[in-house]
Amino acid sequence: MTVELPVTESDTHIDFGADPEAVRVVAEGHRLGYGHLANPGFGAEVSLIDPLPHQRTAVYGRMLRQSPLRFLLADDAGAGKTIMTGLYIREMVSRRLLRRVLIVPPAGLVNNWERELRTLFSLPARALSGADAVADNPFKGEGSDLVIVSVDTLAGQRMFSRLAEPCVEPYDLVVFDEAHKLSARQDADGYIRKTDRYRLAEALAGVKVTEPRWRLPWHARHLLLLTATPHMGKDFPYYCLWRLLEPEALATFEAFRAYPPEERRRHFIRRTKEEMVDFQGRPLYPTRVSDTLSYELTPEERRLYEETTKYIERYYSRARMLNRSAARLAMSVFQRRLASSTYALIKSFRRRIDKLDRLITDLRTGRITFEELKADQDALDKVPDPYEETTADEEEAEDGREGGEVVEDRLLGGVAALDPADLEAEKARLEELLALAGEVHETGSGAKFDRLLEVLRDPRAADEKLIIFTEHRDTLEFLVQRLEAIGYTDRVARIHGGMTAREREAQVEFFRTPAVEGGATYLVATDAAGEGINLQFCWRMVNYDIPWNPARLEQRMGRIHRYLQKHDPVVIVNLVAGQTREGRVLRTLLEKLERMRQELGTDKVFDVVGRLFEGLSLRHYMELAVTDAGLREATEAIEARLTKERIEALRTRERELYGEGQDVREELSEQQEHLERESLRRLLPGYVRRFVGAAAPFVGLGIHGSLGGTFSFRPLRPGALEPLWPALEQYPEDRRNIFTVHRPSPEAKVVFLRPGEPFFERFRALVCRTLEGEALRGGVFLDPYARSPYLFHLALVSVVRRADPEVEGLEREELLEERLVGLRQEEDGSLEVCPVEHLLLLRGAAGVRPTGRLAAVPDRYREEARAWARNEVAAQRADDLRQKLLERLAERRASVERGHNLRLAELAERRRRLWKRVQAGDREAEKQLEAVKRQQEGVLRRHAQVTARLEREADLVAPGEVVFLAHALVVPSGDPEERLHHEAKVEAVAMSVAVSYEEALGARVQDVSTPDRAREAGLGDRPGFDLLSVRPDGQTMAIEVKGRARGGQVEVTANEWARACNLGSRYWLYVVYDCASPRPRLVRVNDPFHQLLARAKGSMVINETQVIEAAVVG
Template sequence: MSIFQRRLASSTYALMKSFERRLKKLINLIDDIQAGRLNLDQLAAQQRRLDSVQDVREEKAADDEESQDGREENEVSEDLALGGVVAFTLAELESERFQVEKLLQLSRQVFEVGEESKFEKLRDILQDPRYQSEKIIIFTEHRDTLNFLARRFESLGFTGMVAQIHGGMNFDERDEQVEFFRLPAAEGGARILVATDAAGEGINLQFCWLMVNYDIPWNPARLEQRLGRIHRYGQQHDPVIILNLVAGKTREGRVLKILLEKLERIRKELGSDKVFDVIGRLFRGVSLREYLEQAVTEDGVEETEKLIEGTLTKEQVEAIKEREHILFGEGGDVLRRLVYLKEKIDQETYLRLLPGYILRFLEKAVPFMNIGIEGDPDNIFFLVAQKPGALDPLWPVLENYPPAQRHRFTVYRPRNRGEAIFLHPGEPFFEQFCSLLRARYGREALKGGVFLDPTVQEPYLFHLALIEIDRRPDPAFPQFSQREDLEYRLAGLKQYETGYLEECPVEHLLLLKGARFFPSGAAKLATAAQDLRELAKAFALEHIAWPLVEKRRQSLQQSLPEREDFLRRGYDYQEAELAAARARLADKIRAGDLQAKAELTRIKERQKALTAERQRAMDVLHREPELIAPAGVTFLAHALIVPETSPEEKKKYDAAIEAMAVKVSWAYEDALGARVKDVSTPELARSAGLSDYPGFDLLSRRLAGEEIAIEVKGRARVGEIEISENEWARACNLREKYWLYVVYDCASSTPRLLRIQDPFGKLLFRAKGGVVIDERNIWEAAEMGILT
């Protein structure tokens, strides 16, 4: 119901489109049941899966959404939710279809009248002499409403003056629309920008000071983010005007109107706009959705009004402001977003590091398949057969791509989707290539290899294992007649000669170098490898597989009452329907209708059978968790790891650690949108216009134009670092513009970045020249935005 509530509050057009989608899904369900493609048990199972569908608008802030194939994440989840039903019979589905058809007809009639009070109010704003020459931003939750507004504006004569941004656009398209809106109207720029919430990530619109909320998000964090698009640092105009269009005579509208009026009263009492910066925190733990759903009755509206009055107070805003001042100092408005930014930057950093791993894998793997790489590996490259027929096994997959794309590959996300095949995990061509490689060389991996680890003093075994969790079959239950795979998990295991085992990253071997010899000191461990392997399998079952099983069982047990209730209501509906049919047939028999006797007998038998079916269905729910179990542990690869003894190789290893630290630091800055230059060698420094030894490794120009110097230090694990005299002097000269980036755990697959601004002031000022800093001081001085 909340979908229709939200869309009704947004626009008649949005409501109409949701009815159209709902009707289409009902028609498809009815057709599937009538054609025998779907029975009622399958329908119930299908609906149970929908319980896991997220309400994205409720559970995520707009900046956390991801677009999927040109659709906003909230649109995908809403479309799934519109496929949900509570009906358990064909008759009930038909009844709902009839009701939805009536509602759709009514919404079309209202829409075709062409009068929408909110839009008329918006037109008044556009024609207000105070705003006629100003740019205006209009936010809506729904792309349907965005399309409606854009068409209406064009009909009012604003053709060529309306920019649009929604979450289905790629970043280039969004940037084009922002620039179109930024351009002065006299130079052909747009006067109006219509945008959805999910469109605004990373977009600053401080050059505009007039904003209209065509609808109000139920998630307070989304409302706060809308306001932040223009009401943030860099905004030069005072005041910033934000207009909220709310149908105050509706029950939901009354609740939103009360909320907004209360916020405005607090703003005036405080004499500050701070209240608009803390909306999300004011409502933490409070569900506006529950308030608005409660408002469907008059009593509910009154109760909600009381709750809002008690939830929103001036004192609460002041308390939040004071707490953030204590935690973050004067930079609270920026620093309070560090937790969110850290998560986003982690994701962006991963995306920027991933292409390097994919490219490295391809460069090493394709020769084994008699394939070569031509072109530019850092841009567009081509795969060519080194022997006749080498590419033949890949052609069945390649034929699914457009002809112009089939021979062009990249490991980076292309700006134009049709430009090349973007190779990454999950991409069909990449998966097929990996599958062929495994089929050809999987046995070699099981035979094992020898690798060198510069960080250890004793040899150990590494096992790469695939752990499977399944639901076992149970012949007593037709629903469980077949085994079903539930989960796969890759795990890396380290095993020492003593038998000690520990889990480690599956990428562990990527960090090591292959050995060209078999060291005699590892012979004993290699001889015992077969027996130790069984211990490793038992460890994986006990410490990895069974915890996964328990987690799944607990999840099913926790949702059991809800699923039982769902099932119970379904059978209650059927029993009520049969009871009504039995009563009607009894009346017919009393009236002398002899043919009704046979039908009554059938109904009685169906009632008896339904009782047994209900019990069997309940038994299925209780039996399912018991059938979840480990399906086994399959080893995919083994390796013997021995200590590195060559001093020269240890030096190379140290260089690799530093290179990894620079790569992680670069990726972090790149994720922020900065332009980064490597100046770590004399040649690179000179090309950047610096002296041969500038005293730092990276030069980063941030989006705001600020330029910072970054000295990078990497460690295989955790430890002290040393600052040279040259670095000490440059840190002293640059102070706040000099950053120390320390990357720990470079010898693992999860390096940790610690960032220290002005290390001279925080760590070095007492020293005279070069200095050694221990890890405790580094952790204490690091920024809150630590990347792990």
């Protein structure tokens, strides 16, 4: 994240005796820390991403414009919601409007969030586990400003209590990923049932809670909810998500229904995959093709299937189990594993036998009583089915085992009887089945594996990478062993939920690496790879096991069907034993999905399958399938649910809920124009390169290697590198102290040095702290265009919302805006805002002795400048921000009034009903009636508090302190020849010649040589060139024009040097000689940086011969 520099002007006296280059380095260091002021797309520039049109619209068009951010980002799966969030955080950190961020995803996505924030955005987040809250509070102190913790861990009492401790600073932004899992529902009697996840969200969102368990002394100002499925088929849970965004305005469901559409649009955005395109208007996502391959069981496998099914029917389906719920779950364990692999079934048989062995022994020895056994069995009723009730992103490993393995192990302890003799009988039957399964396993790989080999050996894609998904880790081990046994040794990667994040990343990298370079061709994975791991470099996937939860099927497909997938189509192969009962159910589902895809002409059906089956269980169909009649019922039910009409109805319903969405294509031309302007305003690599080269010697460091390629820092004196080692140690040894200022390829083993990156931020802070005193003393600079001396001040100006301890929600002062401002101050005391990069346009004058009125009383001028910056610059910004609040005040007040009135009406109706029950003698109703009265009082009290806050907030907006960072005395040039070259007449002739040349070629030319003209063209104040020329073929050229009265040298400023470095061949140097004669000569040089300037570190002088030698002929 951006390092905050402790700025203290102290009592430094301005004497202008500092090294001008030191002053310029400090000014540039601060400017690079506020890069968004130079480039509106700065966050994207310094991140390893290329945001897509829909991502740019969400972040720059919507989220950054809302303060505070209370937003529901609900794009389809695969849209890059993590990337949009990271980009928003990076931009807000650059603006100094975010410091503390708390990200709350499902457990399975914690590592993915940590990895993407670190690798793509240089945001070093700390991933927390429950153990972090045991000995200390992980939400305080170093490393607590950006943390990621799973929703269930944070909702746990120990972790949440840490968050509520008084020592914890409030988090500015809270992000909930997969926010639809923050569930709450309303019973028929109006009672609202909230999960702990939802109660956690309420506490962080600022909803007033009554239970002490969920009270926080603060709430987040900014709240971002991420989900691809905000509406899961029921209106009330959808409303509950919205209530988190605006707790007061949306105090009731009726208030949500009445919420104006324009207000909804402020808080919500959703784009479907069909609406998302790239900058050329092409769809982002390839077609998906699903092919279901049936296989016939061998006679031995068929016998094992029939015998195991009989066992399931006898001991689980028909037996009078001690716990019917646990019985159904245990039955599904065997059904799934029977369908998965004989090897997995053998493992389950062995575990079940071991469980029975121990139980029989315990019963016979009295180690466990019948009552204790019954209590243990009753407890199984609370065991959830992880494969059905959760998705891959929610699974959390336990002692190196996947969540499904842990639950299966518990379920295999369920029993159908308490008599040891009955248990012995079941054990004997299991041993028979185990022996039979062993025989089948020994005969060969089996029909299912043989079918898989056909897919692997398909000559149309024999050497292409392929993912094989299974539900069970035992089957994963079996597949890896068999593949390696038939010649695929060292070509198979594996991922399962028992692996650490680092182990998973290593396997993904192994799979990503081309086979010719030693990489894997196949990846065998459990659903641990079904979410949070992006594998779009692969386009083939085999579902070796078909998950019974359709949402898991969606997640698997999402690993390869996503942006940056180059192959069209993406192919999903499903392996199903078509003659088995379970196989026929699954085949019905999968084939119907593919028929719907073809009939609808879109693969949208794959994205909605989870919602089509919302509230229904495929396990229910599998239980039915145990009998022939039940099998018919199950297949007919699936056919009836998966119809074109139901899919169309779902899409219509979503349009009604979410609106028509956003036509990304309509905004493409505007987006492309913004991109073009941003490319001309970038700070990388040129400005960073210049800063690093100029600053390093001031802190005792030298550059080893090339700043234009890769380089290292070397200490010029003992210990010079020591302050920077903590940042270096964050990187692997193979890239430690190997840097580049150019965006590297993903596989390059270098550190990309840029603002926001930990080493650069530490280096920048070290430089600015070391030279702070020099910058505040001030230096002397020479301005060849000046006619009299003036002062330049670089200042930090802010706008704050002051604190009011008397108003709830306004107890703490809050920074609303902070920016760098350049000030130009003349001898008569007059002031004007000046570009912050102004010192890059000047030449240092280290040998010039400061004289004159400005040098005589600089401290007085400084204080006058401070007052002007506060009373004019900051005050104007404060007025603007105050006016925005006032413009929305009536609307916000009306929303709150409507929400509270509807809540009071709701409570009044409930009070009326309770009063009737009290009159009838219902004592329980008396207690409820008193509770309703307290709630009514609470709403009235809350209304007064919120109204007071709304009306007071604008009054508290005010200018903050003005802090100076650097000063300069700027004097005119004393060289008559130089003054001649910079005369207005010479400059005008040169510009006229350059413009005429371009217009003769049919170009559209804009003069951007002054701050006003540059801003009008959408550029920064000083873009580093004079003309922006667009040729008829669409080529854009940045042209720097230099005029000379006769001949002679040409000086390139540090600003022009850096911009030329950035733009390369798009940058031109037009030198017009003999401007004082009737026949000026134009000499054009393309890419002057690489031809003339690259060896210099900043501004430089080029003689006429060099210019002519580098010139373009013709």
